[in-house]
Amino acid sequence: MRIAVYERYGPPEVLHLQEAAEPTIDASEVLVRVEASTVGPSDSAGRSGTPRFARLFFGLTKPKHPVLGSDFAGVVERVGSDVTRFAPGDRVFGTLAPSMGAHAELVVIAEDDRSRTSPQGSTPQGRSRRSTGSSPHCPSSAISPGWRPARSCSSTGRPARWARRRCSSRSTSVRRSSACAAPRTHRSSPRSGADRVIDYTREDFTEARGAYDVIFDAVGKRSFGAARRALAPHGIYLTTVPSAAIMVQWPLTRWFSHGRRAAIAFTGLRDIRLKAAELALLVELIDAGAFVPVVDRVVPFDDIADAHRRVDTGHKAGSVVVAMAPAASASSPAPSPKPVAA
Structure with missing residues (x-):
């Protein structure tokens, strides 16, 4: 799989894609193939190391989180032997916060961590996969x-x-x-x-x-x-x-x-029960047609540095979405997903 990494603080150019081994999962974990993620202010701060106190989390002298990104949307690739809530092919979205690592083609989520993953089973059929990728960051910052x-x-x-x-x-x-x-x-x-x-x-x-x-x-x-x-x-x-x-x-x-x-609001550090409720509320709002994610632009994974440049301007209007898979088109509706209880 491919991941976006950086080894030193600096401008967007410090980011580059590289190959990495596919992660393994245990009996209670889920492997998700990421179709879309986002780049936000926290990713920009982590990459640049500014403001300086951001390094208390990202690393004092050099990055300790080589792969940035918290939000993700995609498809379940594989599940552990004890997993019952998800099955291969299920469409899901969620957040890794307060951890990082979503700027990768595959991520691993624990089945029972309901604060991080929610099924897209009840989202409207015409909803864009890329728009889905812009969703998870919003409720944890805005609903809390x-x-x-x-x-x-x-x-x-x-x-x-x-x-x-x-x-x-x-x-x-x-x-x-x-x-x-x-x-x-x-x-x-x-x-x-x-x-x-x-x-x-x-x-x-x-x-x-x-x-x-x-x-x-x-x-x-x-x-x-x-x-x-x-x-x-x-x-x-x-x-x-x-x-x-x-x-x-x-x-x-x-x-x-x-x-x-x-x-x-350091929303990623809040109680997992509150974050789980927020993901459930997000699905409810989307089902009701009350919330459609605002997308500033969609950037291919190969050009993730461009996504950081856009965020660095401070003038983005909505989420800057990174499309991991070419099929994740903003103009192509996602197929009807399998309903899964949140």
Whole structure:
């Protein structure tokens, strides 16, 4: 099988594909042939070694996770002798988080680790295989915090907006939108999941003093300091992107603030029961037609460095999907998968 590896920190060019031995499985494990994965900010940080404190996880002086990637979608290739939940040919998607290794043509998952793998058995037939690959990263970042109104954007923001609808709340999305033509703000389409959209090229959402119970910065574009005055008196600023500032603000505001607070969501480290519930919720949303993954672009596995370059720009709009198999076409519907209970 092929894997994408790197031996030193640096630009996207440090990545290269190489052959590796096919992994073996024990009696309770499942071997999945990966058709699609994603490249996200955590992969970019792991590859570049920046910000510097990211090396506490990825390796102080050199990478200790030679194969990046957490999300995957594909087909069960082989199962162990004790496995009953999956069978060869079943379509599955999931996440390896907090581990890495999905940027490979084959991955191994334990059958009983329901926080990491969910069957695609009930997903609509017309759903793209590549879109499936963009799904797992979203719920673990977006569904975990409990909130009401939120500022959301990107591949993480969209499922966040669908999640808040389950709480009968209202959300505002901040993004650059070609749909924002004449008015400075407008009502979003039902498929976007937001009640209101602000075009950040025309309006600064932070000027709305005390307007939001939660500001969820999914891509690390605005700091807690910049967004603080837009929070309600006991509001919270949430981000999935680590920075030196947020690592200091998080404990300080949690322990000493009686008002506005800052927090970062290390979702991959959360309780496995919560992550399992989130995967089940994702399947529910997809079945209902309430959530369709947003794909910024699809990059062939051979060009995975290009996927990292796109993420490094900080301007991706949705998931950057890596297609391991040529058959995993965004325009080719996946065959009807075998239903498997999640």
